[in-house]
Amino acid sequence: MIFRQLFDNTSSTYTYLLADENHRQAMLIDPVFGQVRRDLALIRELGLTLALVADTHAHADHITAAWLLKQKTGCRIASAKVINADHTDVALENGDEFGVKGVRLKAISTPGHTDGCMSFILEGESMVFTGDTLLIRGCGRSDFQQGSAHRLYHSITGKLFALPDSCLVYPAHDYQGRTVSTIGEEKAFNARVGAGASETDFVEYMNAMKLPHPKLIDEAVPANLRSGRPENGKLPEEPGWGDIRITYAGVPEIDEEWLEQHLGEVTVLDVRLDDEVKDNPQSRRLVDVHIPLNQLRDRLEEIPRDKPVVAMCRSGRRSSLAVSILKDAGFEKVASLSRGFVTSIP
CATH class of the missing domain: 3.40.250.10 (Rhodanese-like domain)
Known part of the structure; x- marks a missing residue:
């Protein structure tokens, strides 16, 4: 399998590229609107065809590139059915399998950060893409977009921690430069939910955080409910002087x-x-x-x-x-x- 982990400095977002070496079809998980040129350049240089983009949830800190990538490549868009985002082609429900030729993922519902959060498990349970549900030594906040610390605790401990300890954890964000963890590491060392933390431990921790409101939430969430389509429906301007x-x-x-x-x-x-x-x-x-x-x-x-x-x-x-x-x-x-x-x- 071809696998790349890409990073957006502005929002500290990870985007993941997965493709099968034989079929050459690619998918992107959590693409960022401002990184479309980068992502398409990598896909082109690797000789791949983008067939699918998937968002783990309706992000509050950046605008997804799903709609824009669909306009440029004809790829399909997948996201949780409960989000009910416009322009979606694959409405994912708990347990659904999806992906591209040679790369299969299973979507599991992991609400708590938002009600539409999903995690994507690679066939064979060697990797899981956890969105904001489970971060490296942390987790997503639970105080907006129908968030719930109680639901988040059960999503992590009941669903993600049920995966093999060796399963690699790839989150949607990291703010300390960390790139990957494992289920076993997070069960042992996660600062909020690891080492046998009880539901009371976790909920009291989350309720006491009092984080500032996400800076881009008022712009990002409405846009992401349109799969990233700008409000005017227009594509971003390209350089006008040449075919660059x-x-x-x-x-x-x-x-x-x-x-x-x-x-x-x-x-x-x-x-x-x-x-x-x-x-x-x-x-x-x-x-x-x-x-x-x-x-x-x-x-x-x-x-x-x-x-x-x-x-x-x-x-x-x-x-x-x-x-x-x-x-x-x-x-x-x-x-x-x-x-x-x-x-x-x-």
Whole structure:
């Protein structure tokens, strides 16, 4: 199985990518609206097709990317039936099995943080995706969205703690940089519900926390009841000057076909060494400015600012750094030529 754990710094949210190596269908658990480019770049680079997105609950701290991913890929959306979110294709109930080809999950209802919380157990019980129900050495709060400390206690101790001790726990959030735990660890060491804590211990702990209201709840919850669809129903604006793709490394790229068709609309910056340019005179027909990468920071004034800039090199590696340098210098419309001269332009 292909498995990746992705992180959103703003909301401390984990998104999980699962796919079967043979069938190449992928699913995302708890995708974040602002990370769609990153997630799609990884899926593209791994040669996968996104078939399904699933939310563990209606989040209060970020907006899901489910609707946006559906618009961009045609994938299906799964979430708990009790949430009754718009645009959902798979309404999950307790015990339902779902997933993509080669990857099967079982949804179990684990309310208490919210009434619509579900945990997803991988076939074979080697992994469980617990959303906000069970966190690493903690758990989700229970003081809003029909939350209940009593229900949360029974969800954790009666359902999640019934899984094998070796089962890996992957939560929706962590605020301390922790990435994974196990059921056995949480049963022994969880600060709120571990080491044999009674229901009274847990409920009194949760009721005494008095946490501040989530900052984004008034925006996030209504949006997530629409599966992340913006209120105006419009897709986010994309860069208007070119057919840009953002790589998983975060580099904006343009392919050679687009560049050949729009040469007069951009400034082409060649960042190869002088000797490399001499060895490949055919490429010079495309170039407007030639500045070796190691001189770029000192010669930025030679690059016009009236057009977008496409940086080029032999393989696309040096031009990706050139893009970063240009952005730091205030160039907003910049991209690297995907794969460079090696596989694209002779």
